[in-house]
Amino acid sequence: MVRRFLVFAAGLLLTAPLAAAVLTVRVVDAAGRPVRDAVVTFYPSAGARTPRPGGHYVISQQNLQFHPFLTIVPVGADISFPNFDNTKHHVYSFSPAKRFELKLFAKDQSRTVHFEKAGVVALGCNIHDQMSAFIVVADSAWTARTNAQGTVEFGDAPNAPGRITVWHPYLRAPNGTMQQGLALNQHSASFSVRLRPPPPSMPMDY
Amino acid sequence: MGLVARCMAIKNALPLGCTLAALWPSSAAASDLRLFTPDTLEINGDVRLVAVDGEKGWLDGGFGKLRSGSGDGLKVQPELGNVDLVWQPQFSWSLSATIVGSLEGGERTQAGLSQAYLTFRPMRSRSGASFTARAGLMWPPISLEHEGADWHVADSITPSAINSWIAEEVRPVAVEGTVATTLGSSKLRATAAVFTANDTAGALLTFRGWTLQDRTTLAFNRWPLPPLGDDIASLQAPFTHPLLDVHDGFAHRPGYYAKLSWQAPFPLRVELFRYDNRANPQDMNAELEWGWNTQFNNLGIVAKLDGGTELKAQALEGRTRMGFLEDGRRWIDNRFRSAFVMLERPFGPYGISLRADAFGTHNRGSLWTDEYDEHGWSAMLAAKRQFGPITGLLELLHVGSDSPARQLSEEDPRQRQTQLQAEIRMHW
Numbered sequence: 001m002v003r004r005f006l007v008f009a010a011g012l013l014l015t016a017p018l019a020a021a022v023l024t025v026r027v028v029d030a031a032g033r034p035v036r037d038a039v040v041t042f043y044p045s046a047g048a049r050t051p052r053p054g055g056h057y058v059i060s061q062q063n064l065q066f067h068p069f070l071t072i073v074p075v076g077a078d079i080s081f082p083n084f085d086n087t088k089h090h091v092y093s094f095s096p097a098k099r100f101e102l103k104l105f106a107k108d109q110s111r112t113v114h115f116e117k118a119g120v121v122a123l124g125c126n127i128h129d130q131m132s133a134f135i136v137v138a139d140s141a142w143t144a145r146t147n148a149q150g151t152v153e154f155g156d157a158p159n160a161p162g163r164i165t166v167w168h169p170y171l172r173a174p175n176g177t178m179q180q181g182l183a184l185n186q187h188s189a190s191f192s193v194r195l196r197p198p199p200p201s202m203p204m205d206y
Numbered sequence: 207m208g209l210v211a212r213c214m215a216i217k218n219a220l221p222l223g224c225t226l227a228a229l230w231p232s233s234a235a236a237s238d239l240r241l242f243t244p245d246t247l248e249i250n251g252d253v254r255l256v257a258v259d260g261e262k263g264w265l266d267g268g269f270g271k272l273r274s275g276s277g278d279g280l281k282v283q284p285e286l287g288n289v290d291l292v293w294q295p296q297f298s299w300s301l302s303a304t305i306v307g308s309l310e311g312g313e314r315t316q317a318g319l320s321q322a323y324l325t326f327r328p329m330r331s332r333s334g335a336s337f338t339a340r341a342g343l344m345w346p347p348i349s350l351e352h353e354g355a356d357w358h359v360a361d362s363i364t365p366s367a368i369n370s371w372i373a374e375e376v377r378p379v380a381v382e383g384t385v386a387t388t389l390g391s392s393k394l395r396a397t398a399a400v401f402t403a404n405d406t407a408g409a410l411l412t413f414r415g416w417t418l419q420d421r422t423t424l425a426f427n428r429w430p431l432p433p434l435g436d437d438i439a440s441l442q443a444p445f446t447h448p449l450l451d452v453h454d455g456f457a458h459r460p461g462y463y464a465k466l467s468w469q470a471p472f473p474l475r476v477e478l479f480r481y482d483n484r485a486n487p488q489d490m491n492a493e494l495e496w497g498w499n500t501q502f503n504n505l506g507i508v509a510k511l512d513g514g515t516e517l518k519a520q521a522l523e524g525r526t527r528m529g530f531l532e533d534g535r536r537w538i539d540n541r542f543r544s545a546f547v548m549l550e551r552p553f554g555p556y557g558i559s560l561r562a563d564a565f566g567t568h569n570r571g572s573l574w575t576d577e578y579d580e581h582g583w584s585a586m587l588a589a590k591r592q593f594g595p596i597t598g599l600l601e602l603l604h605v606g607s608d609s610p611a612r613q614l615s616e617e618d619p620r621q622r623q624t625q626l627q628a629e630i631r632m633h634w
Contacts, residue, residue: 086248086354086633087354087355088245090299090327090329092329092330094332101329103238103299104238104296104299106245107245109245126327126329126330126336127327129336129386129393196391197391197471197472199391199471200469200470200471200472200473200474200510201473
C-alpha cells in the first residue's frame with residue numbers, strides 16, 4: 001500500500017508543471033561592458049520545452065549585406081532569402097546544422113530554405129566575400145538574444161536545475177559557445193566573455 | 207561516362223576543347239542556363255548639364271583636361287553622358303559572360319563594345335578559399351572608383367587622373383585568375399593575368415598628358431592625339447587605338463599584370479598592382495602606330511574612419527618608352543606618376559565626396575624631352591543622392607596644369623579649368 005502511494009506521489013511530481021520563475025542572464029565582456037546580440041539558451045533538466053516549430057522568416061540581401069545579421073528561428077522554420085541588390089548573389093552555408101547553396105539569383109528573386117536541425121548556421125555569399133550573417137536554429141523554448149544592456153530575461157523559465165549556453169559570432173571559445181550549470185532556485189547567471197573584433201565589412205571583389 | 211571523362215578517353219583530344227566542354231553546362235545544369243531573361247539585361251544611362259570654362263577639350267583637338275572644353279569663356283550645355291547596355295548571360299551557375307555596349311555623348315559621340323569577357327566562379331572550398339577566372343576584353347582591377355558590370359564611377363561623375371587614364375588606355379584582352387583566402391582575421395586576394403592587344407598604352411598619356419574625364423575606350427575605336435609638332439608628326443599617327451597588338455602575330459608578345467590585396471583585421475585594405483605590357487618599343491604598324499613599352503605600379507588604400515567616413519587613395523608611378531635609341535635614349539621615355547586622396551561621408555540622405563589629385567610626367571626621350579614635362583593638380587567636391595533607380599549627382603571640379611606641349615597649338619602652357627556638372631543617372 002505504502003509502495004503504491006510512493007509510486008503515485010512520484011508520478012505526480014514528474015507530471016506536475018514546475019513552478020515558473022524569471023531567469024535573468026547577463027553577458028558582459030572582459031571590461032565589464034554589456035554584450036548585445038549574444039544568443040542565450042536555457043536547457044532545464046526537467047520541464048524542457050521546444051519552441052513552437054515552423055514559422056516563416058526572411059533574411060534579405062541589400063547593399064551587399066544580409067539583413068538581419070543575426071536571426072533566431074525554431075527548428076522546422078522556413079527562411080526566405082530575397083535579393084534586393086542589383087547584382088546576383090550565391091548564398092551558401094557549410095555549417096553542419098545546414099549545408100546548402102542558393103546558386104545565383106538576381107534582384108527581386110527569392111529562394112527558401114527549410115531548417116530542420118538545431119545549431120548555428122553561418123551564411124556567406126560565394127560572390128561577395130564581405131557578406132556574412134548567422135542563423136541560430138533553436139531547440140529550446142528559452143532562447144533569446146541579449147539586449148543593449150547585455151541581458152536576457154526568460155519570464156516563464158521552469159524553476160529547475162539545468163544548463164545555460166551563450167553563443168556569439170565573435171566569442172573566443174570553441175564553436176563560439178560558453179556554458180554553465182544552473183542550480184535549483186538559482187534565478188540569475190552571468191557570463192564574462194572575450195570577443196574578437198568583428199571583421200571589417202569591406203568589399204574585396206572586383 | 208561524364209563529359210570530361212569522355213574527353214580524357216579520346217586520344218589527341220584538344221586540352222582547350224575539353225576545358226571549354228567542362229565549363230559548358232551539362233544537362234543537369236541546363237536549368238541554370240539563362241540567356242535572355244530579364245535579370246541578364248540592364249541599361250544604365252545618364253544625362254547631365256555641364257558648365258565649363260577654360261581651354262578647348264582634348265576630344266576637340268585641344269589639350270583640355272576635362273571631358274568637355276570651352277575655348278571661349280563659360281559654356282553651359284546639356285549633354286548625353288554614358289549609356290551602357292549590359293548583357294550577362296548565365297551558361298551554368300558558375301560560368302557567365304559580361305558583354306557591355308556603350309554610347310558616349312558629348313564631343314565625338316561614339317558607340318561600341320566596351321567589355322566582353324567570360325567569368326568562371328566555382329563554389330569556394332570549405333576552408334573559405336575561392337577562385338575566379340575571367341577571360342576576354344576587360345579592365346584590370348585597378349580602380350577604386352569604378353564599380354558594377356558597366357564599370358561606372360560610383361561616387362562622383364569624374365574619376366581621378368589615374369582612373370581616367372586606365373579607362374582610356376589600359377583595357378587589354380586578358381586571361382586572369384584570382385585566388386582569395388582567409389588568414390586568421392585577415393583576407394588575402396591574389397590576381398595574375400596575361401594579356402595582349404594593349405601595345406599602345408602610353409601614347410595618349412605622353413602626347414596629351416593626364417586628364418580627368420569619364421570617357422572610356424571602346425573596342426576598335428581610336429582616340430585623337432593633340433598637335434604633335436613636326437618631329438613627331440612624321441613618325442606617329444595622329445590617333446591611337448588603345449586595343450591594338452602592334453607586334454607581328456596576335457599575342458606573340460603577351461604582357462602581364464598582377465595584384466595582391468590584403469584586408470587587415472581592422473577596416474583597412476591595401477592593394478598592390480603591377481602592369482607590364484612588354485611591348486616592343488620599335489614595333490610599328492602600317493598606320494604608324496607604335497609599341498609603347500609601358501610598366502607601372504599602383505598602390506591602393508581603402509580605410510573606414512570614424513563617423514562613416516571612407517578614405518580611398520591611389521598612387522601610380524610608371525614609365526613608357528617608344529621608338530629607336532638615339533645617343534642611348536629612346537625617342538620617347540616618359541616617367542609618369544599621379545596620386546589622389548578621396549574622402550566620402552554620408553550626410554543624411556546625401557553622400558559627399560571630396561578628392562584631391564596631383565599628376566605629372568617627366569620626359570627623357572631624345573625627341574620628346576623634358577621641355578614637355580607636365581605638372582598639375584585638381585580638387586573635386588561631389589554630392590550624390592539616390593531616388594530608387596535614379597541617382598542625382600552634383601560635381602564641382604577644378605583643375606590646374608602646366609603643360610608646355612600646349613605651345614604646339616599656340617596656347618598658354620598654364621591653364622585652369624572649372625567644371626560644374628549636374629547629372630541624373632538611371633538604372634533599369
